[in-house]
Amino acid sequence: MNLPLTEARNTCGSADSQVVATKLAALSHPARIEILKHLSASRSCCCREVVDHLDLAQSTVSQHLKILVDAGLVRYEPDRQRSRYQVDREALAGLSASLTTLVNSCCSGC
Amino acid sequence: MNLPLTEARNTCGSADSQVVATKLAALSHPARIEILKHLSASRSCCCREVVDHLDLAQSTVSQHLKILVDAGLVRYEPDRQRSRYQVDREALAGLSASLTTLVNSCCSGC
């Protein structure tokens, strides 16, 4: 597990904080967490599948998916009239690593 | 107008997702990430210290701190007329673990 983060120690790195914050914001909604779980359970999902699973309007689910895609946590691939959404495991692992790094930097100071 | 839905559907996230989402939401703001870093650098901080460090209004910083405290990521202890804020490292590590678990569950499906 190599961490690609080189400036994790920078206490003044507001740019870094901004990037991490944006990705965490994408995960800071229960519906989107559920979507992520569901996506990972199936190999790939179309929007309709998620709609059936979540009891939200189709437009709402589509927006949540878009937010996840924009954050780089989910990959999107149009497939005929369907859409195919897939968890970007590397990106998710990277975010997890970022948070771990933050936690470690918080715990190393004492 | 509260119709008790049957348990076939997931009403916008399980309780677990809600809890994790709330904590992630507390971290999904660059100012709060910076606050967390600053808190971990010092042993404990009063509000004024953070205000000097961050170039935000005192009331704004106080609100950010409250959000972090409400999320359970920071502990608060009134000390005379000052306040003492301190990173809850266990809670932070727990959140990191939750995210790691989510990532792992996403990666175990393939």
Next chain:
DNA sequence: ATCGTCTATCGTCGATAAACGATGAATCTC
């Protein structure tokens, strides 16, 4: 007792998020 400092909270305002229905494009199915 009064002044200055440190806090938290209130009220406000603009911006953003979240949810929905409606619509149109693209694609199956018949």
Next chain:
DNA sequence: GAGATTCATCGTTTATCGACGATAGACGAT
């Protein structure tokens, strides 16, 4: 071709966030 299905997007409404100034409470110092 006609109708159904899937999907993203638009427009709208409501709720929440983020920031600030103002204010009041608590405390230390003078």
